Amino acid sequence: MEVVIVPDAVAGGELIAEAIATLVRRKPEALLGVATGSTPLPIYEALATKVRAGAVDASRARICQLDEYVGLPAGHPESYRSVVLREVVEPLGLDESAFMGPDGTAEDVPAACEAYDKALRDAGGVDLQLLGIGTDGHIGFNEPCSSLASRTRIKTLTQQTREDNARFFDSLDEVPHHVITQGIGTILEARHLVLLATGEGKADAVAQAVEGPVAALVPASALQLHRHATVVVDEAAASKLKLAEYFRATYAAKPEWQGL
Numbered sequence: 001m002e003v004v005i006v007p008d009a010v011a012g013g014e015l016i017a018e019a020i021a022t023l024v025r026r027k028p029e030a031l032l033g034v035a036t037g038s039t040p041l042p043i044y045e046a047l048a049t050k051v052r053a054g055a056v057d058a059s060r061a062r063i064c065q066l067d068e069y070v071g072l073p074a075g076h077p078e079s080y081r082s083v084v085l086r087e088v089v090e091p092l093g094l095d096e097s098a099f100m101g102p103d104g105t106a107e108d109v110p111a112a113c114e115a116y117d118k119a120l121r122d123a124g125g126v127d128l129q130l131l132g133i134g135t136d137g138h139i140g141f142n143e144p145c146s147s148l149a150s151r152t153r154i155k156t157l158t159q160q161t162r163e164d165n166a167r168f169f170d171s172l173d174e175v176p177h178h179v180i181t182q183g184i185g186t187i188l189e190a191r192h193l194v195l196l197a198t199g200e201g202k203a204d205a206v207a208q209a210v211e212g213p214v215a216a217l218v219p220a221s222a223l224q225l226h227r228h229a230t231v232v233v234d235e236a237a238a239s240k241l242k243l244a245e246y247f248r249a250t251y252a253a254k255p256e257w258q259g260l
């Protein structure tokens, strides 16, 4: 696992956007897994700026979703499908046909989950999966004690996560209890995992994920099992890392050709 400490969220966004641009230059039809929440927005903004400036041609890239609420009406502005179309697909100038995600409106949720895992496989697998981290250490919507081998499935949100996400809804009552999320086993199949965490509120979760034991209690610790995982953190989110100086020195000495 590589840990990169950046000065702030904008620098993190720029660094990761450049890694995505490098991937897309090498593999124009790359499948990019995107995360929702506030944290990845600087990545999407930096990437869209590169596309508009002609620094990268992302017109053949494909986008896939990490997770989704269950039971929101189709087209609800806070369904993750709507969020990803609004924040990623449209700003990159892509068509909706370049996008895939689990169907949170399906009557048969288990079948929708299985279909999504199959769709990811049929698409050739995810090349680069962006991740955020919940204050309880979740990735996607894999809450604490999710199986590290889990596949895409339905999960029940913790009260903490519903409260964290209530800011996107008119009230806490409107935040769904159920979600579909790529499983931890599914996420670990992506070729490159890139987790961005910013702000002091994520410092404990980051320290446990990076420096704690691999444990289902801290789903993000599963990144330790992946052979190409990159954790990008700002100073505040890095503030509880014991090895921060080592991570800084390692990154400073890294040959530029290696990229992320």
Ligand SMILES: N[C@@H]1[C@@H](O)[C@H](O)[C@@H](COP(=O)(O)O)O[C@@H]1O
Binding pocket: 035, 036, 037, 038, 039, 040, 066, 067, 131, 132, 133, 134, 135, 139, 140, 141, 161, 165
């Ligand atoms: N399902 C999403 C996660 O993918 C995201 O990482 C997390 C943190 O969001 P934020 O970046 O807004 O803190 O929120 C939600 O639970």
